[in-house]
Amino acid sequence: MNKILLIIQREYITRVRKKSFIVMIFVVPLLILIMGGVIALVAKNSQQLTTLQVINVVDNSGIYAKKLKDKPNIKFIESQLDINKAKAISKDDENILTLFIPTDYVKDGGVQIFSKKKSAMQVTDEIERQMNEITLNNNMVLNHIDTAVIHSLKKTDISVKAVEITATGDKDANIGPNIAITIACAILIYISLLIYGGQVMRGVIEEKTSRIIEVIISSVKPFQLMLGKIIGVGLVGLTQFAAWIILSIISTKIAGHAFNSPASPMAGALATLQTIPFGYILGCFLFYFLTGYLLYSAMFAAVGSAVDSETETQQFMFPITLPLLFTYFLSVSVLFRAPDSTLAVWLSIIPFTAPIAMMVRLPFDPPGWQLALSMFMMIAGFLFTTYVAARIYRVGILMYGKKASFKELAKWFFYKE
Amino acid sequence: MLSIRNIVKQYAGHRALDDVSLEVESGKIFGLLGPNGAGKTSLIRIINQITAPDSGEVYFDGQKLNQSHIERIGYLPEERGLYKKMEIGEQMIYLARLKGLSRDEATKRLKLWFEKLGMETWWKKKIEELSKGMQQKAQFVATVLHDPDLIILDEPFSGFDPVNAEVIKDEILELNKKGATILFSTHRMESVEELCDSIALIHKSHKILDGRVKNIRNSYRNDTYLVEYAGAPLNFDGLQPFDIIGDTITDEDTNIIRVKLNGTNTSNDVLQYLIPKTHINMLQEVIPSMNEIFIEKVNQIS
Numbered sequence: 001m002n003k004i005l006l007i008i009q010r011e012y013i014t015r016v017r018k019k020s021f022i023v024m025i026f027v028v029p030l031l032i033l034i035m036g037g038v039i040a041l042v043a044k045n046s047q048q049l050t051t052l053q054v055i056n057v058v059d060n061s062g063i064y065a066k067k068l069k070d071k072p073n074i075k076f077i078e079s080q081l082d083i084n085k086a087k088a089i090s091k092d093d094e095n096i097l098t099l100f101i102p103t104d105y106v107k108d109g110g111v112q113i114f115s116k117k118k119s120a121m122q123v124t125d126e127i128e129r130q131m132n133e134i135t136l137n138n139n140m141v142l143n144h145i146d147t148a149v150i151h152s153l154k155k156t157d158i159s160v161k162a163v164e165i166t167a168t169g170d171k172d173a174n175i176g177p178n179i180a181i182t183i184a185c186a187i188l189i190y191i192s193l194l195i196y197g198g199q200v201m202r203g204v205i206e207e208k209t210s211r212i213i214e215v216i217i218s219s220v221k222p223f224q225l226m227l228g229k230i231i232g233v234g235l236v237g238l239t240q241f242a243a244w245i246i247l248s249i250i251s252t253k254i255a256g257h258a259f260n261s262p263a264s265p266m267a268g269a270l271a272t273l274q275t276i277p278f279g280y281i282l283g284c285f286l287f288y289f290l291t292g293y294l295l296y297s298a299m300f301a302a303v304g305s306a307v308d309s310e311t312e313t314q315q316f317m318f319p320i321t322l323p324l325l326f327t328y329f330l331s332v333s334v335l336f337r338a339p340d341s342t343l344a345v346w347l348s349i350i351p352f353t354a355p356i357a358m359m360v361r362l363p364f365d366p367p368g369w370q371l372a373l374s375m376f377m378m379i380a381g382f383l384f385t386t387y388v389a390a391r392i393y394r395v396g397i398l399m400y401g402k403k404a405s406f407k408e409l410a411k412w413f414f415y416k417e
Numbered sequence: 418m419l420s421i422r423n424i425v426k427q428y429a430g431h432r433a434l435d436d437v438s439l440e441v442e443s444g445k446i447f448g449l450l451g452p453n454g455a456g457k458t459s460l461i462r463i464i465n466q467i468t469a470p471d472s473g474e475v476y477f478d479g480q481k482l483n484q485s486h487i488e489r490i491g492y493l494p495e496e497r498g499l500y501k502k503m504e505i506g507e508q509m510i511y512l513a514r515l516k517g518l519s520r521d522e523a524t525k526r527l528k529l530w531f532e533k534l535g536m537e538t539w540w541k542k543k544i545e546e547l548s549k550g551m552q553q554k555a556q557f558v559a560t561v562l563h564d565p566d567l568i569i570l571d572e573p574f575s576g577f578d579p580v581n582a583e584v585i586k587d588e589i590l591e592l593n594k595k596g597a598t599i600l601f602s603t604h605r606m607e608s609v610e611e612l613c614d615s616i617a618l619i620h621k622s623h624k625i626l627d628g629r630v631k632n633i634r635n636s637y638r639n640d641t642y643l644v645e646y647a648g649a650p651l652n653f654d655g656l657q658p659f660d661i662i663g664d665t666i667t668d669e670d671t672n673i674i675r676v677k678l679n680g681t682n683t684s685n686d687v688l689q690y691l692i693p694k695t696h697i698n699m700l701q702e703v704i705p706s707m708n709e710i711f712i713e714k715v716n717q718i719s
Contacts, residue, residue: 006514014503211498215559218465218492219515398467411429416471 003220004228011203011232016239025240029247036251053123054096055113058083060103067134071126087114099127178281178363179336185285186359190328193292193355194321196237197300201313203229204304204397213397222394227386230297237293238286245282284362291378292355295385296320302389305396306404306412316406327353331360339364349374351381388413418443418567418598419464424473426459433459434470435622441567441600441615443478446593448613448630449602450707452715455619457602458495461569464600465492477567488517491565495572495602497556499544506540509559516563523562530558534584550581557585561592568592570601574608586612606708616707620715634704640678641703642687646695647671657690658682671698 015021056079059065068076079086079098086098094116101111113119113127140147204226207213216225303316327335327347335344339361347357348366354374358366395412402408419441426434433456441447451457462468464475466487475482477489500508506527513523531537534554544552553576561568573589574582590612593599603609609616610630617627626633641662650665650672659676666673676687684700691697705713 003515006511010511206500210501211494211496212500213498214467214494214496215492215498215512216515217467218490218494219487219512415429416469
């Protein structure tokens with residue numbers, strides 16, 4: 001037992017010390033932070049103007065000029081100038097725009113705005129909105145309709161809230177963000193199973209090709225070495241995730257401070273985030289990552305032991321990763337639309353596909369017994385693959401120059417000690 | 418120290434060891450000889466508990482071989498290898514800790530060894546930065562760092578230049594003097610005669626010969642002598658107390674003949690017969706070298 005700890009320690013420390021590991025820890029949350037920042041900035045920009053836009057209103061109709069109201073960074077000035085002179089001013093200064101309203105604005109080419117650069121969408125939107133309102137008010141006055149009554153009538157604000165009826169009471173059924181986050185988790189599981197499983201395999205191949213394997217297994221049992229390597233690499237993965245989660249929390253806190261005005265879209269996003277049951281999803285994510293990793297990395301270790309170099313692994317890698325790949329593609333395309341279909345249920349119970357399939361089904365509240373069965377199958381599954389892999393591994397690591405095939409691996413499995 | 422009894426090891430398709438028994442005495446140097454593919458490595462792996470025999474037993478110090486003995490054995494495999502990307506000091510300590518040493522103890526001993534072999538400056542170097550000879554030296558240190566009672570060396574001198582081979586040989590002898598039992602397999606027959614107290618010869622999964630080197634060589638004495646004399650080559654009439662094997666080798670005015678005693682005659686009879694006839698420079702008994710015994714035995718079987 002003590003020796004397994006030593007092996008875990010070595011596998012963990014040599015990997016955590018690598019520069020690439022440290023870089024990855026910081027680069028990924030930094031990218032997320034930058035992306036969030038860019039999105040927030042874009043959202044903010046699309047709502048507000050950054051510079052003061054002065055609009056000279058040349059109003060030949062005489063209806064609008066006095067009624068246009070200033071908005072932040074938009075200032076309306078009633079102009080007595082001739083339209084051509086006003087246009088000349090706008091031609092010189094990009095921040096002064098000219099709004100031309102002809103006497104009969106329905107004919108005569110309609111309302112026009114002149115500016116040196118293309119006028120911002122917000123400016124034209126604002127003008128259209130205000131002018132429509134003014135026109136509507138005018139029309140109501142003309143038709144003797146009490147505008148005050150109309151305004152009071154218009155004060156309604158209806159939005160539909162999705163509520164799901166459950167045994168424990170009604171609950172918020174807005175699962176959009178949950179789906180997004182569980183699909184993200186499923187993708188993360190898929191990628192990290194391949195990355196860390198691959199690391200285990202390369203580690204085994206390194207030990208075999210450098211021939212240190214014989215020195216090590218004269219001190220520890222092959223099974224201890226395999227287990228130590230798998231656990232050590234797994235801990236590296238968990239460390240990576242933990243670092244990312246902590247950094248993400250810190251960065252969202254910072255982001256939350258930076259865009260703290262209630263109107264900002266970031267606040268809305270943060271509010272949405274709070275509706276996600278993080279504990280539940282995180283718990284399931286860790287469980288499925290760990291058991292899935294143990295299941296697959298044992299097989300990767302067996303493959304690594306059977307070959308003499310990494311190029312020979314191709315023939316084994318494809319069949320092994322096929323279930324993962326298959327579920328991955330199904331998950332991001334079909335499964336989340338039919339989370340209770342027979343296919344989805346089976347995929348989330350078979351251990352080779354469950355880590356991805358079950359993550360995708362999570363927001364749709366799969367029945368408790370299915371979740372329990374799936375988890376039980378995961379544990380049984382990784383115990384099974386570890387047992388099979390260990391039997392192949394103990395023979396494979398001492399075999400050199402033998403072209404391994406699946407038939408050969410099966411033979412190794414039945415070798416006596 | 419080590420008692421190997423009736424070991425059988427069967428692989429798919431061939432039998433690597435067939436009813437092999439050996440006794441390795443405590444404090445001695447034991448040589449395991451045999452052509453490639455004879456089963457030496459299979460036997461060594463069984464002693465190291467890397468594989469298990471299909472039948473038969475191994476006793477270590479009178480106890481049946483078990484996990485607790487691993488820490489008392491040091492093993493240098495024929496195919497050397499260390500973690501290429503790991504620093505040498507750290508790696509040696511790791512390997513010693515796998516053999517049950519504490520970190521402090523391993524560090525202390527490693528410093529002594531590095532000093533002894535002039536490797537102090539290597540501590541922080543990665544294995545891939547070292548030359549092949551340096552790597553071998555490091556691996557030897559890793560093998561003996563935990564002060565094992567039994568040191569198993571598979572082809573210990575391959576890969577060393579003559580100077581370093583001598584250094585390693587001296588270290589092996591010193592460890593032996595301090596009480597360690599050495600078991601090594603080799604093809605280098607001269608080192609067998611020089612180092613080994615006892616040997617076993619394995620060929621085609623069978624042990625075909627074992628015993629003390631001196632006894633084996635003596636048992637292969639066959640009353641053959643080399644005689645060198647000066648002057649003209651002699652002609653023998655068949656009445657001499659020996660038979661001539663092969664031709665007389667003449668070089669200027671010295672002649673060498675190979676003679677085999679017949680009947681109950683001794684080397685003294687040979688001299689008595691020759692002295693009146695010629696001038697004798699030398700008479701030497703021909704004892705077959707281990708190399709010759711090895712080749713003879715192997716050829717006999719196959």
